[in-house]
Amino acid sequence: METGLPSILIVDDTPENLSVLGELLQPTYRVRAANSGRRALQMAHSSPPPDLILLDVMMPEMDGYEVLAELRADPYTSHIPVVFVTAMDGTQDEERGLDCGAVDYITKPIRPAIVLARIRTQLELKRARDILSDQNAYLEAEVARRMAENQLIQQVSIHALARLAETRDPETGNHLLRTQEYVRTLAKALQHHPRFAHYLDNHTIDALAKSAPLHDIGKVGIPDHILLKPGKLTPDEWEIMKTHAELGAKAIAQAEQDAEKPVEFLHIAKEIAYCHHEKWDGSGYPRGLAGDDIPIAARLMALADVFDALICKRVYKPAFAIEDARQLILDGRGKHFDPDVVQAFTDHFDNFVAIAKAFAD
CATH class of the missing domain: 3.40.50.2300 (Response regulator)
Known part of the structure; x- marks a missing residue:
């Protein structure tokens, strides 16, 4: 038959x-x-x-x-x-x-x-x-394949740019990976919190984590004699160092203008680069923003960045013990950091420790 x-x-x-x-x-x-x-x-x-x-x-x-x-x-x-x-x-x-x-x-x-x-x-x-x-x-399979390919290209491009900044500051090691996972941990912990639920949906959390490695992209514009100085910066040098936040935001803003349509992760990356050194009490830089005026993405990045800086050795300081770093973060509650972000850090501190070990230098 x-x-x-x-x-x-x-x-x-x-x-x-x-x-x-x-x-x-x-x-x-x-x-x-x-x-x-x-x-x-x-x-x-x-x-x-x-x-x-x-x-x-x-x-x-x-x-x-x-x-x-x-x-x-x-x-x-x-x-x-x-x-x-x-x-x-x-x-x-x-x-x-x-x-x-x-x-x-x-x-x-x-x-x-x-x-x-x-x-x-x-x-x-x-x-x-x-x-x-x-x-x-x-x-459908072809669309999925191309989307996955575009996502991969996007991720590689982000990390290439972030690594470019990292080459100017070689002591950071796995800083990018650690801070990215710290930010993801905080975002997931706060996803259903009344103050953050409107912003932290799954899609935004992914975009936020993807954007996090670009937080210090502006360091490419800081002169070596300041960026790599082994001792304490002078007041004038410190003012120049602080410009990396604005330099990074401007570079990403230019990339946004060059894009044919809005790119979500670039918008988030710009907020992070520009505002991750702002402080909850308004004493940060470059704009002196306070409280909820600081973008949520930048508030999460602020804690992740400081915690990682504390537990890692730098040319200007030794590494802090992880429990000492935890206490310093707690001491910054309501001053440097959003109190609810600090609470999320406390509740998921074991995750932070595990990330620090998994991506140790």
Whole structure:
């Protein structure tokens, strides 16, 4: 038997009807027969499933309407076109069958030319639907592949830019990775907090974590004799060092202008770069913002950045013990840091410790 032929399942409790339809269809199609509704459901689950089902309505135990309902309820068989074959000719019965999901209605006694024409039409429609479904599946897979590729390019580009800044300050090591995960931890901890829920949805958290490595991108504009100075900066040098926040924000703002349309992560990255040295009490820089005027993304970055700076050795200081760093963060509650962000840090301190160990220099 030629396997490329469309397959048709005939369902009828009368052997004579099965024989008549089988003889009519077998020269052109692969034909299978079931003499009950229950057997039809079993055969419909074959692999591959039939291309079309000719289903008698009036059958004992399980009639055609019940069989059709179960076929439509099962994802594996829901797409198989079903043509009702019945001795009934009432309009209401035909409407009921079509309403239940049958694609056509053939009355007995059958007329061979009509049966073959309608079967051919339904098989052509199914083939067209299958082609369209395959094309849609291909397009969806291609869109997903390209989106994943674009996301990867975006991530690589972000880290390349961040690493560029890092080359100017080689002692930071895995600082980018640690602060990124600290920020993600804080954001997830605050996701359902009344003060933060409006902002911290899953999408924004991902964009925020993605943007975090660009927080110190402005350091590329700070002269080496200041950025790499092994001792304490003079007041004038400190003023120059503080300009890295504005330099970073301007660079990202320029990238935003060059983009053809708004890019969410760039907007967040700009907020982080510009405002992550602002303090809750208004004593930070570059703008002296206070409280809720400081963008949420920058408030999270502020704590993550300070904590990491405390536990890491720098040219100008030794590393603090992790418990001492924790206490210094707590001491900054309501002064340097948003109190609720500090509470999230306290509640998830074990996560911070684990991140620090996982990405240790």
